Amino acid sequence: MAYSSVLSKEECISKIVRLLKLNEEYEPKQIAEELITEGRQVLRDYEQVLDSSVFKSLMDDNQSELLRILKLYHEQRWKETIKEDELHQFLQQVQSTSIVHYNRVLMRTAEYGSKFSKYVDPKLSLAIQLVFKVDNNTMNSDDTFFIQIWDTMLSQGLQGVQSYAQYLIPEISNNQTALCVALKSYFKKVLE
Numbered sequence: 261m262a263y264s265s266v267l268s269k270e271e272c273i274s275k276i277v278r279l280l281k282l283n284e285e286y287e288p289k290q291i292a293e294e295l296i297t298e299g300r301q302v303l304r305d306y307e308q309v310l311d312s313s314v315f316k317s318l319m320d321d322n323q324s325e326l327l328r329i330l331k332l333y334h335e336q337r338w339k340e341t342i343k344e345d346e347l348h349q350f351l352q353q354v355q356s357t358s359i360v361h362y363n364r365v366l367m368r369t370a371e372y373g374s375k376f377s378k379y380v381d382p383k384l385s386l387a388i389q390l391v392f393k394v395d396n397n398t399m400n401s402d403d404t405f406f407i408q409i410w411d412t413m414l415s416q417g418l419q420g421v422q423s424y425a426q427y428l429i430p431e432i433s434n435n436q437t438a439l440c441v442a443l444k445s446y447f448k449k450v451l452e
Contacts, residue, residue, distance in 0.1 A: 272296060272333045279326055281314050296333060299373030300326060322367075330370035338386060344445065347383060350438035354390045358429055365389045368396055376406050381449065387442035388413065392427040417443060 267275075276292035286309045294302050300319070307315050318326045342348050355362045368376075368389070376399070377385035388409055389399075398405055412420035418436050421428070 266336060267329070267332055269296065269333070272329055275329050276326065279314070279318065279329075281311060282309065295326070295330065295373075297373050299369070299371045299375065300330060301371055302373070327367070327370050331366050334369045335366055342383060342386075344383075344441050346437050346441040347387065347445075350387070350390070350441075354429070358393075361393055361429060362390070364396065368399065380410055381442070381446040384413070384442040384446045385410075387438045391421075391429060391436070391439055392424060393429045394427055413439070413443065414446075 273289055273292040273296070276295055277288040280288050280291060282288040282291070286306075291302075291306055303310070303315060303319055310318075318324050321327075338351060339348070342351060365386075374382075376389060388406070392409060394405065409424055412423055416423075418440060421436060421439065
């Protein structure tokens with residue numbers, strides 16, 4: 261099923277509600293909102309209320325309609341919330357030069373929602389995930405790895421990048437403008 265290039269949050273919720281095929285007694289809109297925020301993995305919390313074939317089709321398929329909707333929503337959100345030219349250009353650069361990595365980060369966001377930006381600045385979180393090429397198993401099995409990178413960036417700034425040089429995306433290892441802009445944005449908010 262094709263979607264227009266722009267979906268509002270309400271349209272996403274409506275499409276997800278249709279996919280869930282739940283009665284109103286289970287509050288499908290609330291579940292859909294939770295899926296948008298927390299990612300597809302939240303469905304595991306609702307396995308008992310979903311039809312087993314619906315649950316299986318939504319969870320087992322990495323090309324499922326649910327994932328397409330979530331990925332589209334989050335990609336739009338990134339483009340809408342990133343106002344800084346340097347960050348926007350960086351997002352486009354990663355998308356064009358390292359599409360596999362870009363899609364991996366987008367898929368991670370659709371799967372786990374705000375897991376890696378819940379307690380941190382979303383722009384800096386996204387910049388870190390796009391600058392550092394870390395496989396999903398490492399990111400998901402060891403939350404502390406992301407937190408370590410985060411803490412290093414906040415305490416050491418761009419100098420801290422060298423501690424994780426082996427994880428840098430080769431195409432951008434010499435261009436750390438995006439991290440610099442994201443760090444400035446983060447500290448500006450903290451100081452306001």
